[in-house]
Amino acid sequence: xxxxxTFTNLxxxxxxxxLQEHMLVVKECAREVPKIFQAxxxxxxxxxxxxxxxxxxxxxxxxxxxxxxxxHLPKSLFMPVxxxxxxEVLNLQDSVADTAQDIAGLLVERSMEVHDSxxxxxxxxxxxxxxxxxxxxxxxxxxxxxxxxxxxxxxxEAVLAMVEELNMIESDTDQMGVELSRNLFAHxxxxxxxxxxxxxxxxxxxxxxxxxAEKIGNRLRLLLAR
Amino acid sequence: MxxxxxxxxxxxxxxxxxxLYMTWGIGANDVANVMGTSVGSGAITVxxxxxxxxxxxxxxxxxxxxxxxxxIRKDIIDPTLIADNxxxxxxxxxxxxxxxxxxxxxxxxxxxxxxxxxxxxxxxxGFAIAGIGLEAVAWAKIxxxxxxWVISPVLGGAVAFVLMMSIRKLILNTSNPFAMxxxxxxxxxxxxxxxxxxxxxxxxxxxxxxxxxxxxxxxLAVAFGFLIALIxxxxxxxxxxxxDADKEFHFASVEKVFxxxxxxxxxxxxxxxxxxxxxxxxxxLAAVYGLVKSGGELTQKSEMPIWILxxxxxxxxxxxxxxxxxxxxxxxTKITELTPTRGFCATMxxxxxxxxxxxxxxxxxxxxxxxGAVIGVGFARGIGALDLRVIGGIVMSWIITLPIGxxxxxxxxFMLRGIFT
Numbered sequence: 001x002x003x004x005x006t007f008t009n010l011x012x013x014x015x016x017x018x019l020q021e022h023m024l025v026v027k028e029c030a031r032e033v034p035k036i037f038q039a040x041x042x043x044x045x046x047x048x049x050x051x052x053x054x055x056x057x058x059x060x061x062x063x064x065x066x067x068x069x070x071x072h073l074p075k076s077l078f079m080p081v082x083x084x085x086x087x088e089v090l091n092l093q094d095s096v097a098d099t100a101q102d103i104a105g106l107l108v109e110r111s112m113e114v115h116d117s118x119x120x121x122x123x124x125x126x127x128x129x130x131x132x133x134x135x136x137x138x139x140x141x142x143x144x145x146x147x148x149x150x151x152x153x154x155x156x157e158a159v160l161a162m163v164e165e166l167n168m169i170e171s172d173t174d175q176m177g178v179e180l181s182r183n184l185f186a187h188x189x190x191x192x193x194x195x196x197x198x199x200x201x202x203x204x205x206x207x208x209x210x211x212x213a214e215k216i217g218n219r220l221r222l223l224l225a226r
Numbered sequence: 227m228x229x230x231x232x233x234x235x236x237x238x239x240x241x242x243x244x245x246l247y248m249t250w251g252i253g254a255n256d257v258a259n260v261m262g263t264s265v266g267s268g269a270i271t272v273x274x275x276x277x278x279x280x281x282x283x284x285x286x287x288x289x290x291x292x293x294x295x296x297x298i299r300k301d302i303i304d305p306t307l308i309a310d311n312x313x314x315x316x317x318x319x320x321x322x323x324x325x326x327x328x329x330x331x332x333x334x335x336x337x338x339x340x341x342x343x344x345x346x347x348x349x350x351x352g353f354a355i356a357g358i359g360l361e362a363v364a365w366a367k368i369x370x371x372x373x374x375w376v377i378s379p380v381l382g383g384a385v386a387f388v389l390m391m392s393i394r395k396l397i398l399n400t401s402n403p404f405a406m407x408x409x410x411x412x413x414x415x416x417x418x419x420x421x422x423x424x425x426x427x428x429x430x431x432x433x434x435x436x437x438x439x440x441x442x443x444x445x446l447a448v449a450f451g452f453l454i455a456l457i458x459x460x461x462x463x464x465x466x467x468x469x470d471a472d473k474e475f476h477f478a479s480v481e482k483v484f485x486x487x488x489x490x491x492x493x494x495x496x497x498x499x500x501x502x503x504x505x506x507x508x509x510x511l512a513a514v515y516g517l518v519k520s521g522g523e524l525t526q527k528s529e530m531p532i533w534i535l536x537x538x539x540x541x542x543x544x545x546x547x548x549x550x551x552x553x554x555x556x557x558x559t560k561i562t563e564l565t566p567t568r569g570f571c572a573t574m575x576x577x578x579x580x581x582x583x584x585x586x587x588x589x590x591x592x593x594x595x596x597x598g599a600v601i602g603v604g605f606a607r608g609i610g611a612l613d614l615r616v617i618g619g620i621v622m623s624w625i626i627t628l629p630i631g632x633x634x635x636x637x638x639x640f641m642l643r644g645i646f647t
């Protein structure tokens with residue numbers, strides 16, 4: 001006799017566990033980014049390559065979870081959150097890992113020179129952007145509690161407060177990005193023009209780690225508002 | 227008439243065998259389904275589930291199943307048309323039992339969402355059309371029964387939704403959910419005892435020669451509810467905060483409070499299931515016995531002997547212990563989303579709805595109502611993911627089970643008639 005009954009078939013695979021799992025991998029991936037910049041500042045090319053390999057590995061691990069989650073999300077599923085919102089959060093999480101991968105790829109493929117006066121503000125900004133990613137992972141980690149409480153009450157208020165904090169971290173990174181660009185342009189005459197352009201891009205890429213992390217939080221705020 | 231006198235004992239023996247077969251099937255699949263939630267949440271072991279099922283399925287059938295049994299054996303078919311040859315009804319009821327049992331067996335092997343109730347009703351109607359004629363079927367009654375199949379899961383869902391919302395309001399969305407869970411837990415246990423006993427007693431124990439006034443019913447139900455709540459309170463007090471688990475999931479300790487509470491809903495669910503599914507499973511057996519005893523007198527009011535219900539209970543326990551425990555174990559691992567709070571809401575809502583249906587004599591499907599109740603919890607945004615394709619499967623099973631049960635019953639009816647006449 002089949003042990004699949006009407007009752008068991010009713011239960012679809014919850015998307016929240018894999019979504020949280022995905023975010024944990026993405027967070028680990030983002031955490032490698034300061035390491036690769038540190039290695040760059042130290043002029044340790046071997047270390048840059050090592051960290052790059054680690055980032056690529058984590059990114060593809062995240063991709064596997066992402067594709068698996070997408071494959072198990074049929075339209076007939078009834079979930080406490082809108083299917084589109086869920087996919088959007090997944091995409092945002094994924095783009096954090098993608099950005100980390102792009103940064104690592106560029107740093108390995110082209111040997112970038114770092115102006116001494118840029119090193120400290122650069123490391124500060126990178127670490128703040130990673131803070132944003134870690135913070136949004138913490139928010140995603142609260143999803144089980146949100147489902148338990150029906151996205152209402154003290155639990156949802158706590159998560160809203162976390163989203164506020166995330167927004168503040170992101171504004172910090174915006175400010176740091178502006179200052180870093182200013183620093184870069186102040187030294188542009190002493191650098192190769194292509195380097196200046198690429199550094200400008202890199203600063204934007206670093207900033208978008210925090211931007212996407214913030215968007216994850218904002219998307220969750222939308223879920224709570226309904 | 228002579229046929230009944232000649233083969234009376236044989237008919238009863240066959241009816242018992244078919245009835246056992248049918249209830250074995252119910253025990254192997256259906257009961258596992260209804261008890262699976264409690265086993266899955268870790269509230270009770272498989273062994274305890276079998277013991278609870280044995281006791282409460284029987285109690286449910288004996289105390290609250292009378293009306294459903296009556297519906298199956300008397301209200302679907304108009305017997306005045308066959309007053310001259312009552313053996314038709316005997317062959318018909320035997321055929322219906324066998325047809326429902328066989329169809330259930332086939333369907334469960336394939337994992338189709340089939341309900342015992344629908345098989346039985348379809349089989350009885352099928353035999354009536356084939357053996358007597360279209361006009362022998364009480365179509366108004368069938369209309370009511372079919373309507374109850376749609377209404378009951380919706381009602382179960384609505385009750386589960388309200389329960390879930392109340393648990394959120396009173397317990398989960400407060401500043402100290404664990405303390406609130408301990409405070410309100412016994413109240414919810416009281417509700418389980420109160421509602422189930424009230425519905426059962428409210429003008430419902432006449433068949434046991436036990437008549438209660440409305441006030442008496444209420445007083446007894448309150449007393450019973452308090453007794454249950456006291457036991458629940460005692461069990462809940464012993465639940466301790468698990469700080470480590472709370473770090474991982476903030477409501478882990480709150481969920482632990484609901485674990486002992488699920489023992490009560492498990493009992494209520496077994497009781498409800500007994501009052502409906504067991505009752506309609508042994509309905510045809512009761513009909514055959516009644517006819518043989520009265521020598522074919524259709525109009526005579528026959529009592530439902532207790533041993534018939536015991537056979538039903540026995541079949542269920544055998545089904546559970548030979549096969550149902552396996553189903554139960556699988557269900558437990560597959561429905562991890564149904565945490566104790568959610569499981570409590572869904573099971574309590576389903577149990578209350580089924581008992582209510584049983585009191586009004588409506589043969590409903592416990593499984594379908596349980597599905598409705600879980601969806602109700604889902605509508606309260608309480609469950610990660612529900613696959614609503616199941617609803618389509620349920621509707622399909624209504625459409626398919628009725629004609630197949632009917633055709634099988636018609637075939638078995640002509641076979642039995644051929645053998646004995």
